Amino acid sequence: MNANAIATAEPLLRVTGLTKNFVIGGGLLAxxxxxxxxxxxVSFAIWRGETLGLVxxxxxxxxxxxxxxxxxxxxTAGKILFENSDVVQLNSDALRALRRxxxxxxxxxFASLNPRMTVGAIIGEALTxxxxxxxxxxxxxxxxxLLEIVGLQSDHMRRYPHxxxxxxxxxxxxxxxLAVEPxxxxxxxxxxxxxxxxxxxxxxxxxxxQQKFGLAYLFIAHDLSVVQHISRRVAVMYLxxxxxxxxxxxxxxxxxxxxxxxxxSAVPVTDPExxxxxxxxxxxxxxxxxxxxxxxxxxxxxxxxxxxCSSEIPQLKExxxxxxxxxxxxx
Amino acid sequence: MQENVTAAPLLDIRGLKxxxxxxxxxxxxxxxxxxxxxxxxxxxxxxxxxxxxTVTAMSVLKLIAMPPxxxxxxxxxxxxxxxxxxxxxxxxxVRAKEIAMVFQEPMTSLNPVYTVGEQIAEVxxxxxxxxxxxxxxxxxxxxxxxxxxxPERRVHDYPHQFSGGMRQRVMIAMALSCDPQLLIADEPxxxxxxxxxxxxxxxxxxxxxxxxxxxxxxxxxxxxVAETAQRVVVMYAGKVIEEAPVARLFANPRHPYTQGLIRSxxxxxxxxxxxxxxxxxxxxxxxxxxxxxxxxFAPRCRYAMAICREAPPPLREVEAGHRVACVLG
Numbered sequence: 001m002n003a004n005a006i007a008t009a010e011p012l013l014r015v016t017g018l019t020k021n022f023v024i025g026g027g028l029l030a031x032x033x034x035x036x037x038x039x040x041x042v043s044f045a046i047w048r049g050e051t052l053g054l055v056x057x058x059x060x061x062x063x064x065x066x067x068x069x070x071x072x073x074x075x076t077a078g079k080i081l082f083e084n085s086d087v088v089q090l091n092s093d094a095l096r097a098l099r100r101x102x103x104x105x106x107x108x109x110f111a112s113l114n115p116r117m118t119v120g121a122i123i124g125e126a127l128t129x130x131x132x133x134x135x136x137x138x139x140x141x142x143x144x145x146l147l148e149i150v151g152l153q154s155d156h157m158r159r160y161p162h163x164x165x166x167x168x169x170x171x172x173x174x175x176x177x178l179a180v181e182p183x184x185x186x187x188x189x190x191x192x193x194x195x196x197x198x199x200x201x202x203x204x205x206x207x208x209x210q211q212k213f214g215l216a217y218l219f220i221a222h223d224l225s226v227v228q229h230i231s232r233r234v235a236v237m238y239l240x241x242x243x244x245x246x247x248x249x250x251x252x253x254x255x256x257x258x259x260x261x262x263x264x265s266a267v268p269v270t271d272p273e274x275x276x277x278x279x280x281x282x283x284x285x286x287x288x289x290x291x292x293x294x295x296x297x298x299x300x301x302x303x304x305x306x307x308x309c310s311s312e313i314p315q316l317k318e319x320x321x322x323x324x325x326x327x328x329x330x331x
Numbered sequence: 332m333q334e335n336v337t338a339a340p341l342l343d344i345r346g347l348k349x350x351x352x353x354x355x356x357x358x359x360x361x362x363x364x365x366x367x368x369x370x371x372x373x374x375x376x377x378x379x380x381x382x383x384x385t386v387t388a389m390s391v392l393k394l395i396a397m398p399p400x401x402x403x404x405x406x407x408x409x410x411x412x413x414x415x416x417x418x419x420x421x422x423x424x425v426r427a428k429e430i431a432m433v434f435q436e437p438m439t440s441l442n443p444v445y446t447v448g449e450q451i452a453e454v455x456x457x458x459x460x461x462x463x464x465x466x467x468x469x470x471x472x473x474x475x476x477x478x479x480x481x482p483e484r485r486v487h488d489y490p491h492q493f494s495g496g497m498r499q500r501v502m503i504a505m506a507l508s509c510d511p512q513l514l515i516a517d518e519p520x521x522x523x524x525x526x527x528x529x530x531x532x533x534x535x536x537x538x539x540x541x542x543x544x545x546x547x548x549x550x551x552x553x554x555x556v557a558e559t560a561q562r563v564v565v566m567y568a569g570k571v572i573e574e575a576p577v578a579r580l581f582a583n584p585r586h587p588y589t590q591g592l593i594r595s596x597x598x599x600x601x602x603x604x605x606x607x608x609x610x611x612x613x614x615x616x617x618x619x620x621x622x623x624x625x626x627x628f629a630p631r632c633r634y635a636m637a638i639c640r641e642a643p644p645p646l647r648e649v650e651a652g653h654r655v656a657c658v659l660g
Contacts (some may be wrong), residue, residue, distance in 0.1 A: 057524035195379035198593035200611035229597035268554030
């Protein structure tokens with residue numbers, strides 16, 4: 001698919017102004033409850049068959065964003081249009097139907113599989129729920145097919161999750177997501193719990209499946225090199241907001257936001273000859289309970305201009321073809 | 332840097348075997364490991380989960396629970412003296428004072444019911460006869476050294492009042508408080524975000540140039556090793572399979588496992604070219620209960636021949652300072 005075709009086609013998923021606040025504490029005798037601004041006015045779109053990478057450090061709101069897309073977490077505000085129906089407005093029946101189209105793969109392959117169910121039952125559960133297999137034989141055939149698609153064997157269906165290694169469990173999680181033939185899979189840190197040699201196996205599998213089934217991925221990860229490898233476009237989050245979004249090539253070759261620059265320069269490179277000049281950010285990510293005013297990044301930003309950056313929220317603006325940046329000084 | 336690496340190594344691990352008795356049999360977690368670290372040298376020990384890198388480090392400080400663990404063979408020569416037969420109280424004099432350790436998980440390696448100042452002071456008072464006041468003053472100095480702002484106040488805070496990166500700074504302050512000659516850092520940045528990881532790696536370098544201690548850096552991240560170590564030891568399934576100066580190892584990895592490990596990582600600095608497929612290593616790490624009889628990597632190795640499955644290949648020198656355990660080497 002070339003870039004122009006994508007730009008003109010309707011996106012599969014369009015998220016507009018997504019906001020999620022978590023209220024902490026409260027209750028009758030407590031003081032005023034604290035509010036965590038996990039996701040703050042986030043907008044992005046994903047087209048059919050493409051991968052959008054979502055990167056950021058812990059607490060940036062990337063996982064919450066991913067879960068809001070499936071409504072595993074109820075958004076506080078915003079619109080999530082999937083094939084032109086608003087996910088936020090769906091009733092429970094319609095929501096169940098939606099989950100045939102959007103699936104999720106979780107980070108922890110140990111915690112996301114029920115230890116008391118056989119692999120066959122785990123993968124096949126969705127087939128039963130969505131009435132995709134009428135007969136016993138159909139069910140078994142489909143489970144075997146799914147196991148083979150993800151590189152496992154048919155006799156694995158009678159075994160339990162503890163009998164598998166981390167990489168194999170992640171394959172089981174992928175087979176479970178594929179069972180309902182989804183159009184979009186939210187991959188929430190799918191390889192960060194795996195060893196590097198196994199990580200490459202799973203990334204290659206995800207790429208093969210995308211080719212084969214025309215899947216779109218929202219690929220959430222903190223590992224910038226993995227995201228660069230798998231994504232067509234990448235969005236960078238900081239404290240609940242998207243600060244930059246661009247094609248993977250543009251973002252890594254010429255980052256515009258000072259946070260993206262610092263993030264990229266912090267990644268250790270596997271080339272001792274290229275020990276680079278790092279931009280080491282001072283301080284740590286502020287608490288999302290009391291995020292800094294204006295641009296959230298201004299407290300750590302090496303190029304900030306006060307009082308502009310501490311008083312006004314920078315909007316995402318297009319600087320060049322498809323490259324959007326939220327920075328007063330760089331957009 | 333090279334000139335302070337003297338001929339006699341500071342730490343010389345020879346033929347170390349640490350095994351664990353389990354219900355299923357003997358797990359050969361470390362099975363014949365040789366690692367030498369010179370004065371002031373930073374050695375990276377890399378490998379995937381279960382390769383024995385942490386057990387090797389824990390064996391050096393004898394922090395292995397015995398039983399079920401046991402050092403069945405080998406020597407751990409610390410400045411020429413074997414640590415393996417040492418009794419508990421003799422070992423206590425080596426720990427922290429001569430060899431200190433920083434753990435992966437800064438949340439669980441600090442005691443939640445004591446202030447960080449009390450914990451740093453405890454280490455100092457255990458090894459030096461100084462007053463409580465003096466030890467606390469030293470704790471403040473150490474916190475300042477690891478760039479914790481407002482150390483006079485923070486010294487009275489509890490671990491939960493620090494963030495992950497700050498806790499790791501506290502751990503480093505504690506480890507360096509008795510001026511050790513060797514710092515063992517076990518995955519010191521794995522639990523941290525990349526920007527905080529960069530801060531901690533920079534801090535370790537700074538502390539090193541200040542105190543001149545040697546560092547044994549245990550990690551699974553090849554990038555971290557490439558940026559900080561002078562020499563690298565690669566472990567696989569309880570054995571050292573390759574060892575070389577860092578530039579050599581990354582430019583010319585000789586063992587198929589090392590090659591696979593380097594190639595299976597997507598690289599951020601070569602993103603300009605067309606996207607290539609990652610070179611995955613097929614299969615999984617063997618069980619250490621019944622490791623394969625020959626080369627332990629043979630079942631996953633694309634070059635494996637009949638001879639590889641018969642006897643484990645010895646670690647042999649292919650170039651000055653570059654040793655490989657592979658018949659093809």
